[in-house]
Structure formats: C-alpha cells, structure tokens
Amino acid sequence: MGTNYLYYFRLGVLSHLKNSEFVYITLDMLKIIDNVEIEEEHFVSALTKVKSHASILRDIRNDSFKHPLTIEMRELAATRRNLLRSIKRFAGAAVLTDDTVTITAGKKILLWMEPHNKDISYGGSKTHGHVVMTLQDKIEYGVVKGVEESLEVLGCKKMFDQVVSLTESIETMRNIRSEEVTEMKKEVSTKRDLINEDIRILLSTLFNCSKIPGVNQDLYITLSKKIRDVITAYNAELQSRLTLKRNRKDAIQDEDMQQESDETKIADIDVPAIDDEFSVDE
Numbered sequence: 001m002g003t004n005y006l007y008y009f010r011l012g013v014l015s016h017l018k019n020s021e022f023v024y025i026t027l028d029m030l031k032i033i034d035n036v037e038i039e040e041e042h043f044v045s046a047l048t049k050v051k052s053h054a055s056i057l058r059d060i061r062n063d064s065f066k067h068p069l070t071i072e073m074r075e076l077a078a079t080r081r082n083l084l085r086s087i088k089r090f091a092g093a094a095v096l097t098d099d100t101v102t103i104t105a106g107k108k109i110l111l112w113m114e115p116h117n118k119d120i121s122y123g124g125s126k127t128h129g130h131v132v133m134t135l136q137d138k139i140e141y142g143v144v145k146g147v148e149e150s151l152e153v154l155g156c157k158k159m160f161d162q163v164v165s166l167t168e169s170i171e172t173m174r175n176i177r178s179e180e181v182t183e184m185k186k187e188v189s190t191k192r193d194l195i196n197e198d199i200r201i202l203l204s205t206l207f208n209c210s211k212i213p214g215v216n217q218d219l220y221i222t223l224s225k226k227i228r229d230v231i232t233a234y235n236a237e238l239q240s241r242l243t244l245k246r247n248r249k250d251a252i253q254d255e256d257m258q259q260e261s262d263e264t265k266i267a268d269i270d271v272p273a274i275d276d277e278f279s280v281d282e
Contacts (some may be wrong), residue, residue, distance in 0.1 A: 017238060053191075089110035207224060
C-alpha cells in the first residue's frame with residue numbers, strides 16, 4: 001500500500017474542491033465507514049471527531065456567499081443605465097429640432113458621449129461606473145467645452161447629477177460587499193481547514209491500522225481502497241474541470257496570438273520598403 005498515507009489517498013485534492021464537493025466527499029467517506037463495525041479505539045475517536053463537524057458541513061454546503069446588497073446594487077445600476085441612455089436620447093432628439101441653441105447643445109452632448117456609446121449600450125455595472133467617471137473628467141478638465149451648459153439647456157443636468165450620485169452609492173456598496181464577502185470566505189476556509197485536518201487524522205489512523213497484521217487487517221485494507229476510490233473519482237472530476245479551463249485559456253491565447261500575427265502582417269504590408277524611402281525621385 002506504500003509508505004505514505006497522504007500519497008496513498010491523494011489527499012491534496014481536498015483543498016482544491018468546491019465547497020459543495022468538499023462536503024459531499026466527506027459525507028461519502030463517512031457513509032463507507034458507517035457501513036462496517038469498527039472497535040479500534042483510536043480509529044473510533046478520530047471518526048467521532050469528524051462526525052462532530054456535521055453542523056459545520058451544513059453551513060459550508062449552504063453558504064453561497066450571496067450578499068444582500070447585490071440586489072440593491074443591481075437596481076441602482078439599472079436606474080443609472082436608463083438615465084445614461086435617456087440623456088443620449090434627449091441629445092439625439094435635440095439635433096432634429098429647429099432651434100439653433102438646442103441643436104448645438106445636443107451636438108455637444110453627443111460628442112461628449114460618443115466614445116462611450118458601445119459601453120453605454122452593452123456594458124455592465126462596472127463598465128458604466130468607469131464611463132461616468134470619464135464623463136465627469138471630461139467636464140472637469142474641459143475636454144468638451146460647454147457640456148454642463150448643454151445639459152442645462154436640454155434639462156438633463158439633474159439626470160446626470162443623479163447618475164453621478166448613483167455611481168458613488170454603487171461603489172460604496174461594492175466596497176462594503178467585497179469586504180464582507182471576503183470575511184465570509186475566510187470563515188468558511190477556516191472551517192474547511194479544521195475538518196480537513198481531522199479527516200487527515202482519521203485516514204492516517206485507518207492507514208496505520210491496515211498495516212498491522214491481525215483479524216481486522218483485511219477490513220481496514222478494504223475500507224482504505226473504497227475511500228481511495230472515492231477520492232480518485234472526485235480527483236478525476238477536478239482534473240477534468242481544470243483541463244477544460246486550461247484548454248479554454250489556451251484557445252483564447254492562441255486566438256490573441258493569431259490576431260496579433262494578422263495585425264503584424266497588415267502592418268508589414270503598409271510599411272514602405274527601404275528602397276522606396278530613399279528613392280532617386282526624392
């Protein structure tokens with residue numbers, strides 16, 4: 001069976017499983033052991049310690065790290081998106097009027113927002129946050145002159161002020177959520193480490209029992225093999241997931257390299273030859 005129980009059981013996989021998988025593999029191992037009667041004192045003590053974590057296992061399995069602020073943030077982000085699109089629609093309608101002042105104001109707002117049209121239409125919450133910050137900078141540093149006045153002319157100034165206020169609220173909530181979710185994950189990680197250590201002690205005890213000649217040696221060997229099969233099955237699923245993720249990453253890298261190669265070829269075609277740069281005609 002080898003000389004190292006960590007190597008024999010491949011226990012390193014436990015640290016890389018998802019929370020739900022970690023719970024299920026623990027329960028699967030306990031189910032196997034519960035099907036037999038074992039009286040060895042040290043093994044029973046180690047088994048009782050693992051079983052004592054039943055309530056913690058439930059907490060880990062049910063903890064999805066969802067945060068109550070998420071729904072509110074989505075609602076605020078939706079309102080902000082609609083306001084940004086409304087400002088753009090107001091500006092688009094303004095340039096179709098007969099009033100010169102209104103037309104000029106509409107054109108300035110469209111010019112101000114034009115580099116961000118795609119992000120405004122298709123971007124998510126974080127992207128919209130960056131867009132709002134950039135639009136603010138353009139006003140503050142006068143990149144497009146007269147934007148504030150144009151917003152006033154079209155009655156959109158309050159709308160944009162609300163967009164800025166919503167962005168500040170969303171960012172504040174995002175920071176709070178990030179800190180609290182990080183704490184939640186740390187707590188779950190601590191609980192997992194505690195259970196993981198007791199599982200290692202249990203399997204170390206089982207491994208040692210399987211090496212001692214006696215009446216129950218075959219039983220311990222059989223249990224060891226069954227538990228090893230369970231861990232191997234979870235490890236196979238983990239490796240499959242990691243391989244899929246690695247292949248997806250490689251595919252993206254290959255696509256980026258191909259695109260870069262194509263761009264280089266196009267650039268090479270556009271660059272004049274050395275002889276042409278120093279031709280006699282010059």
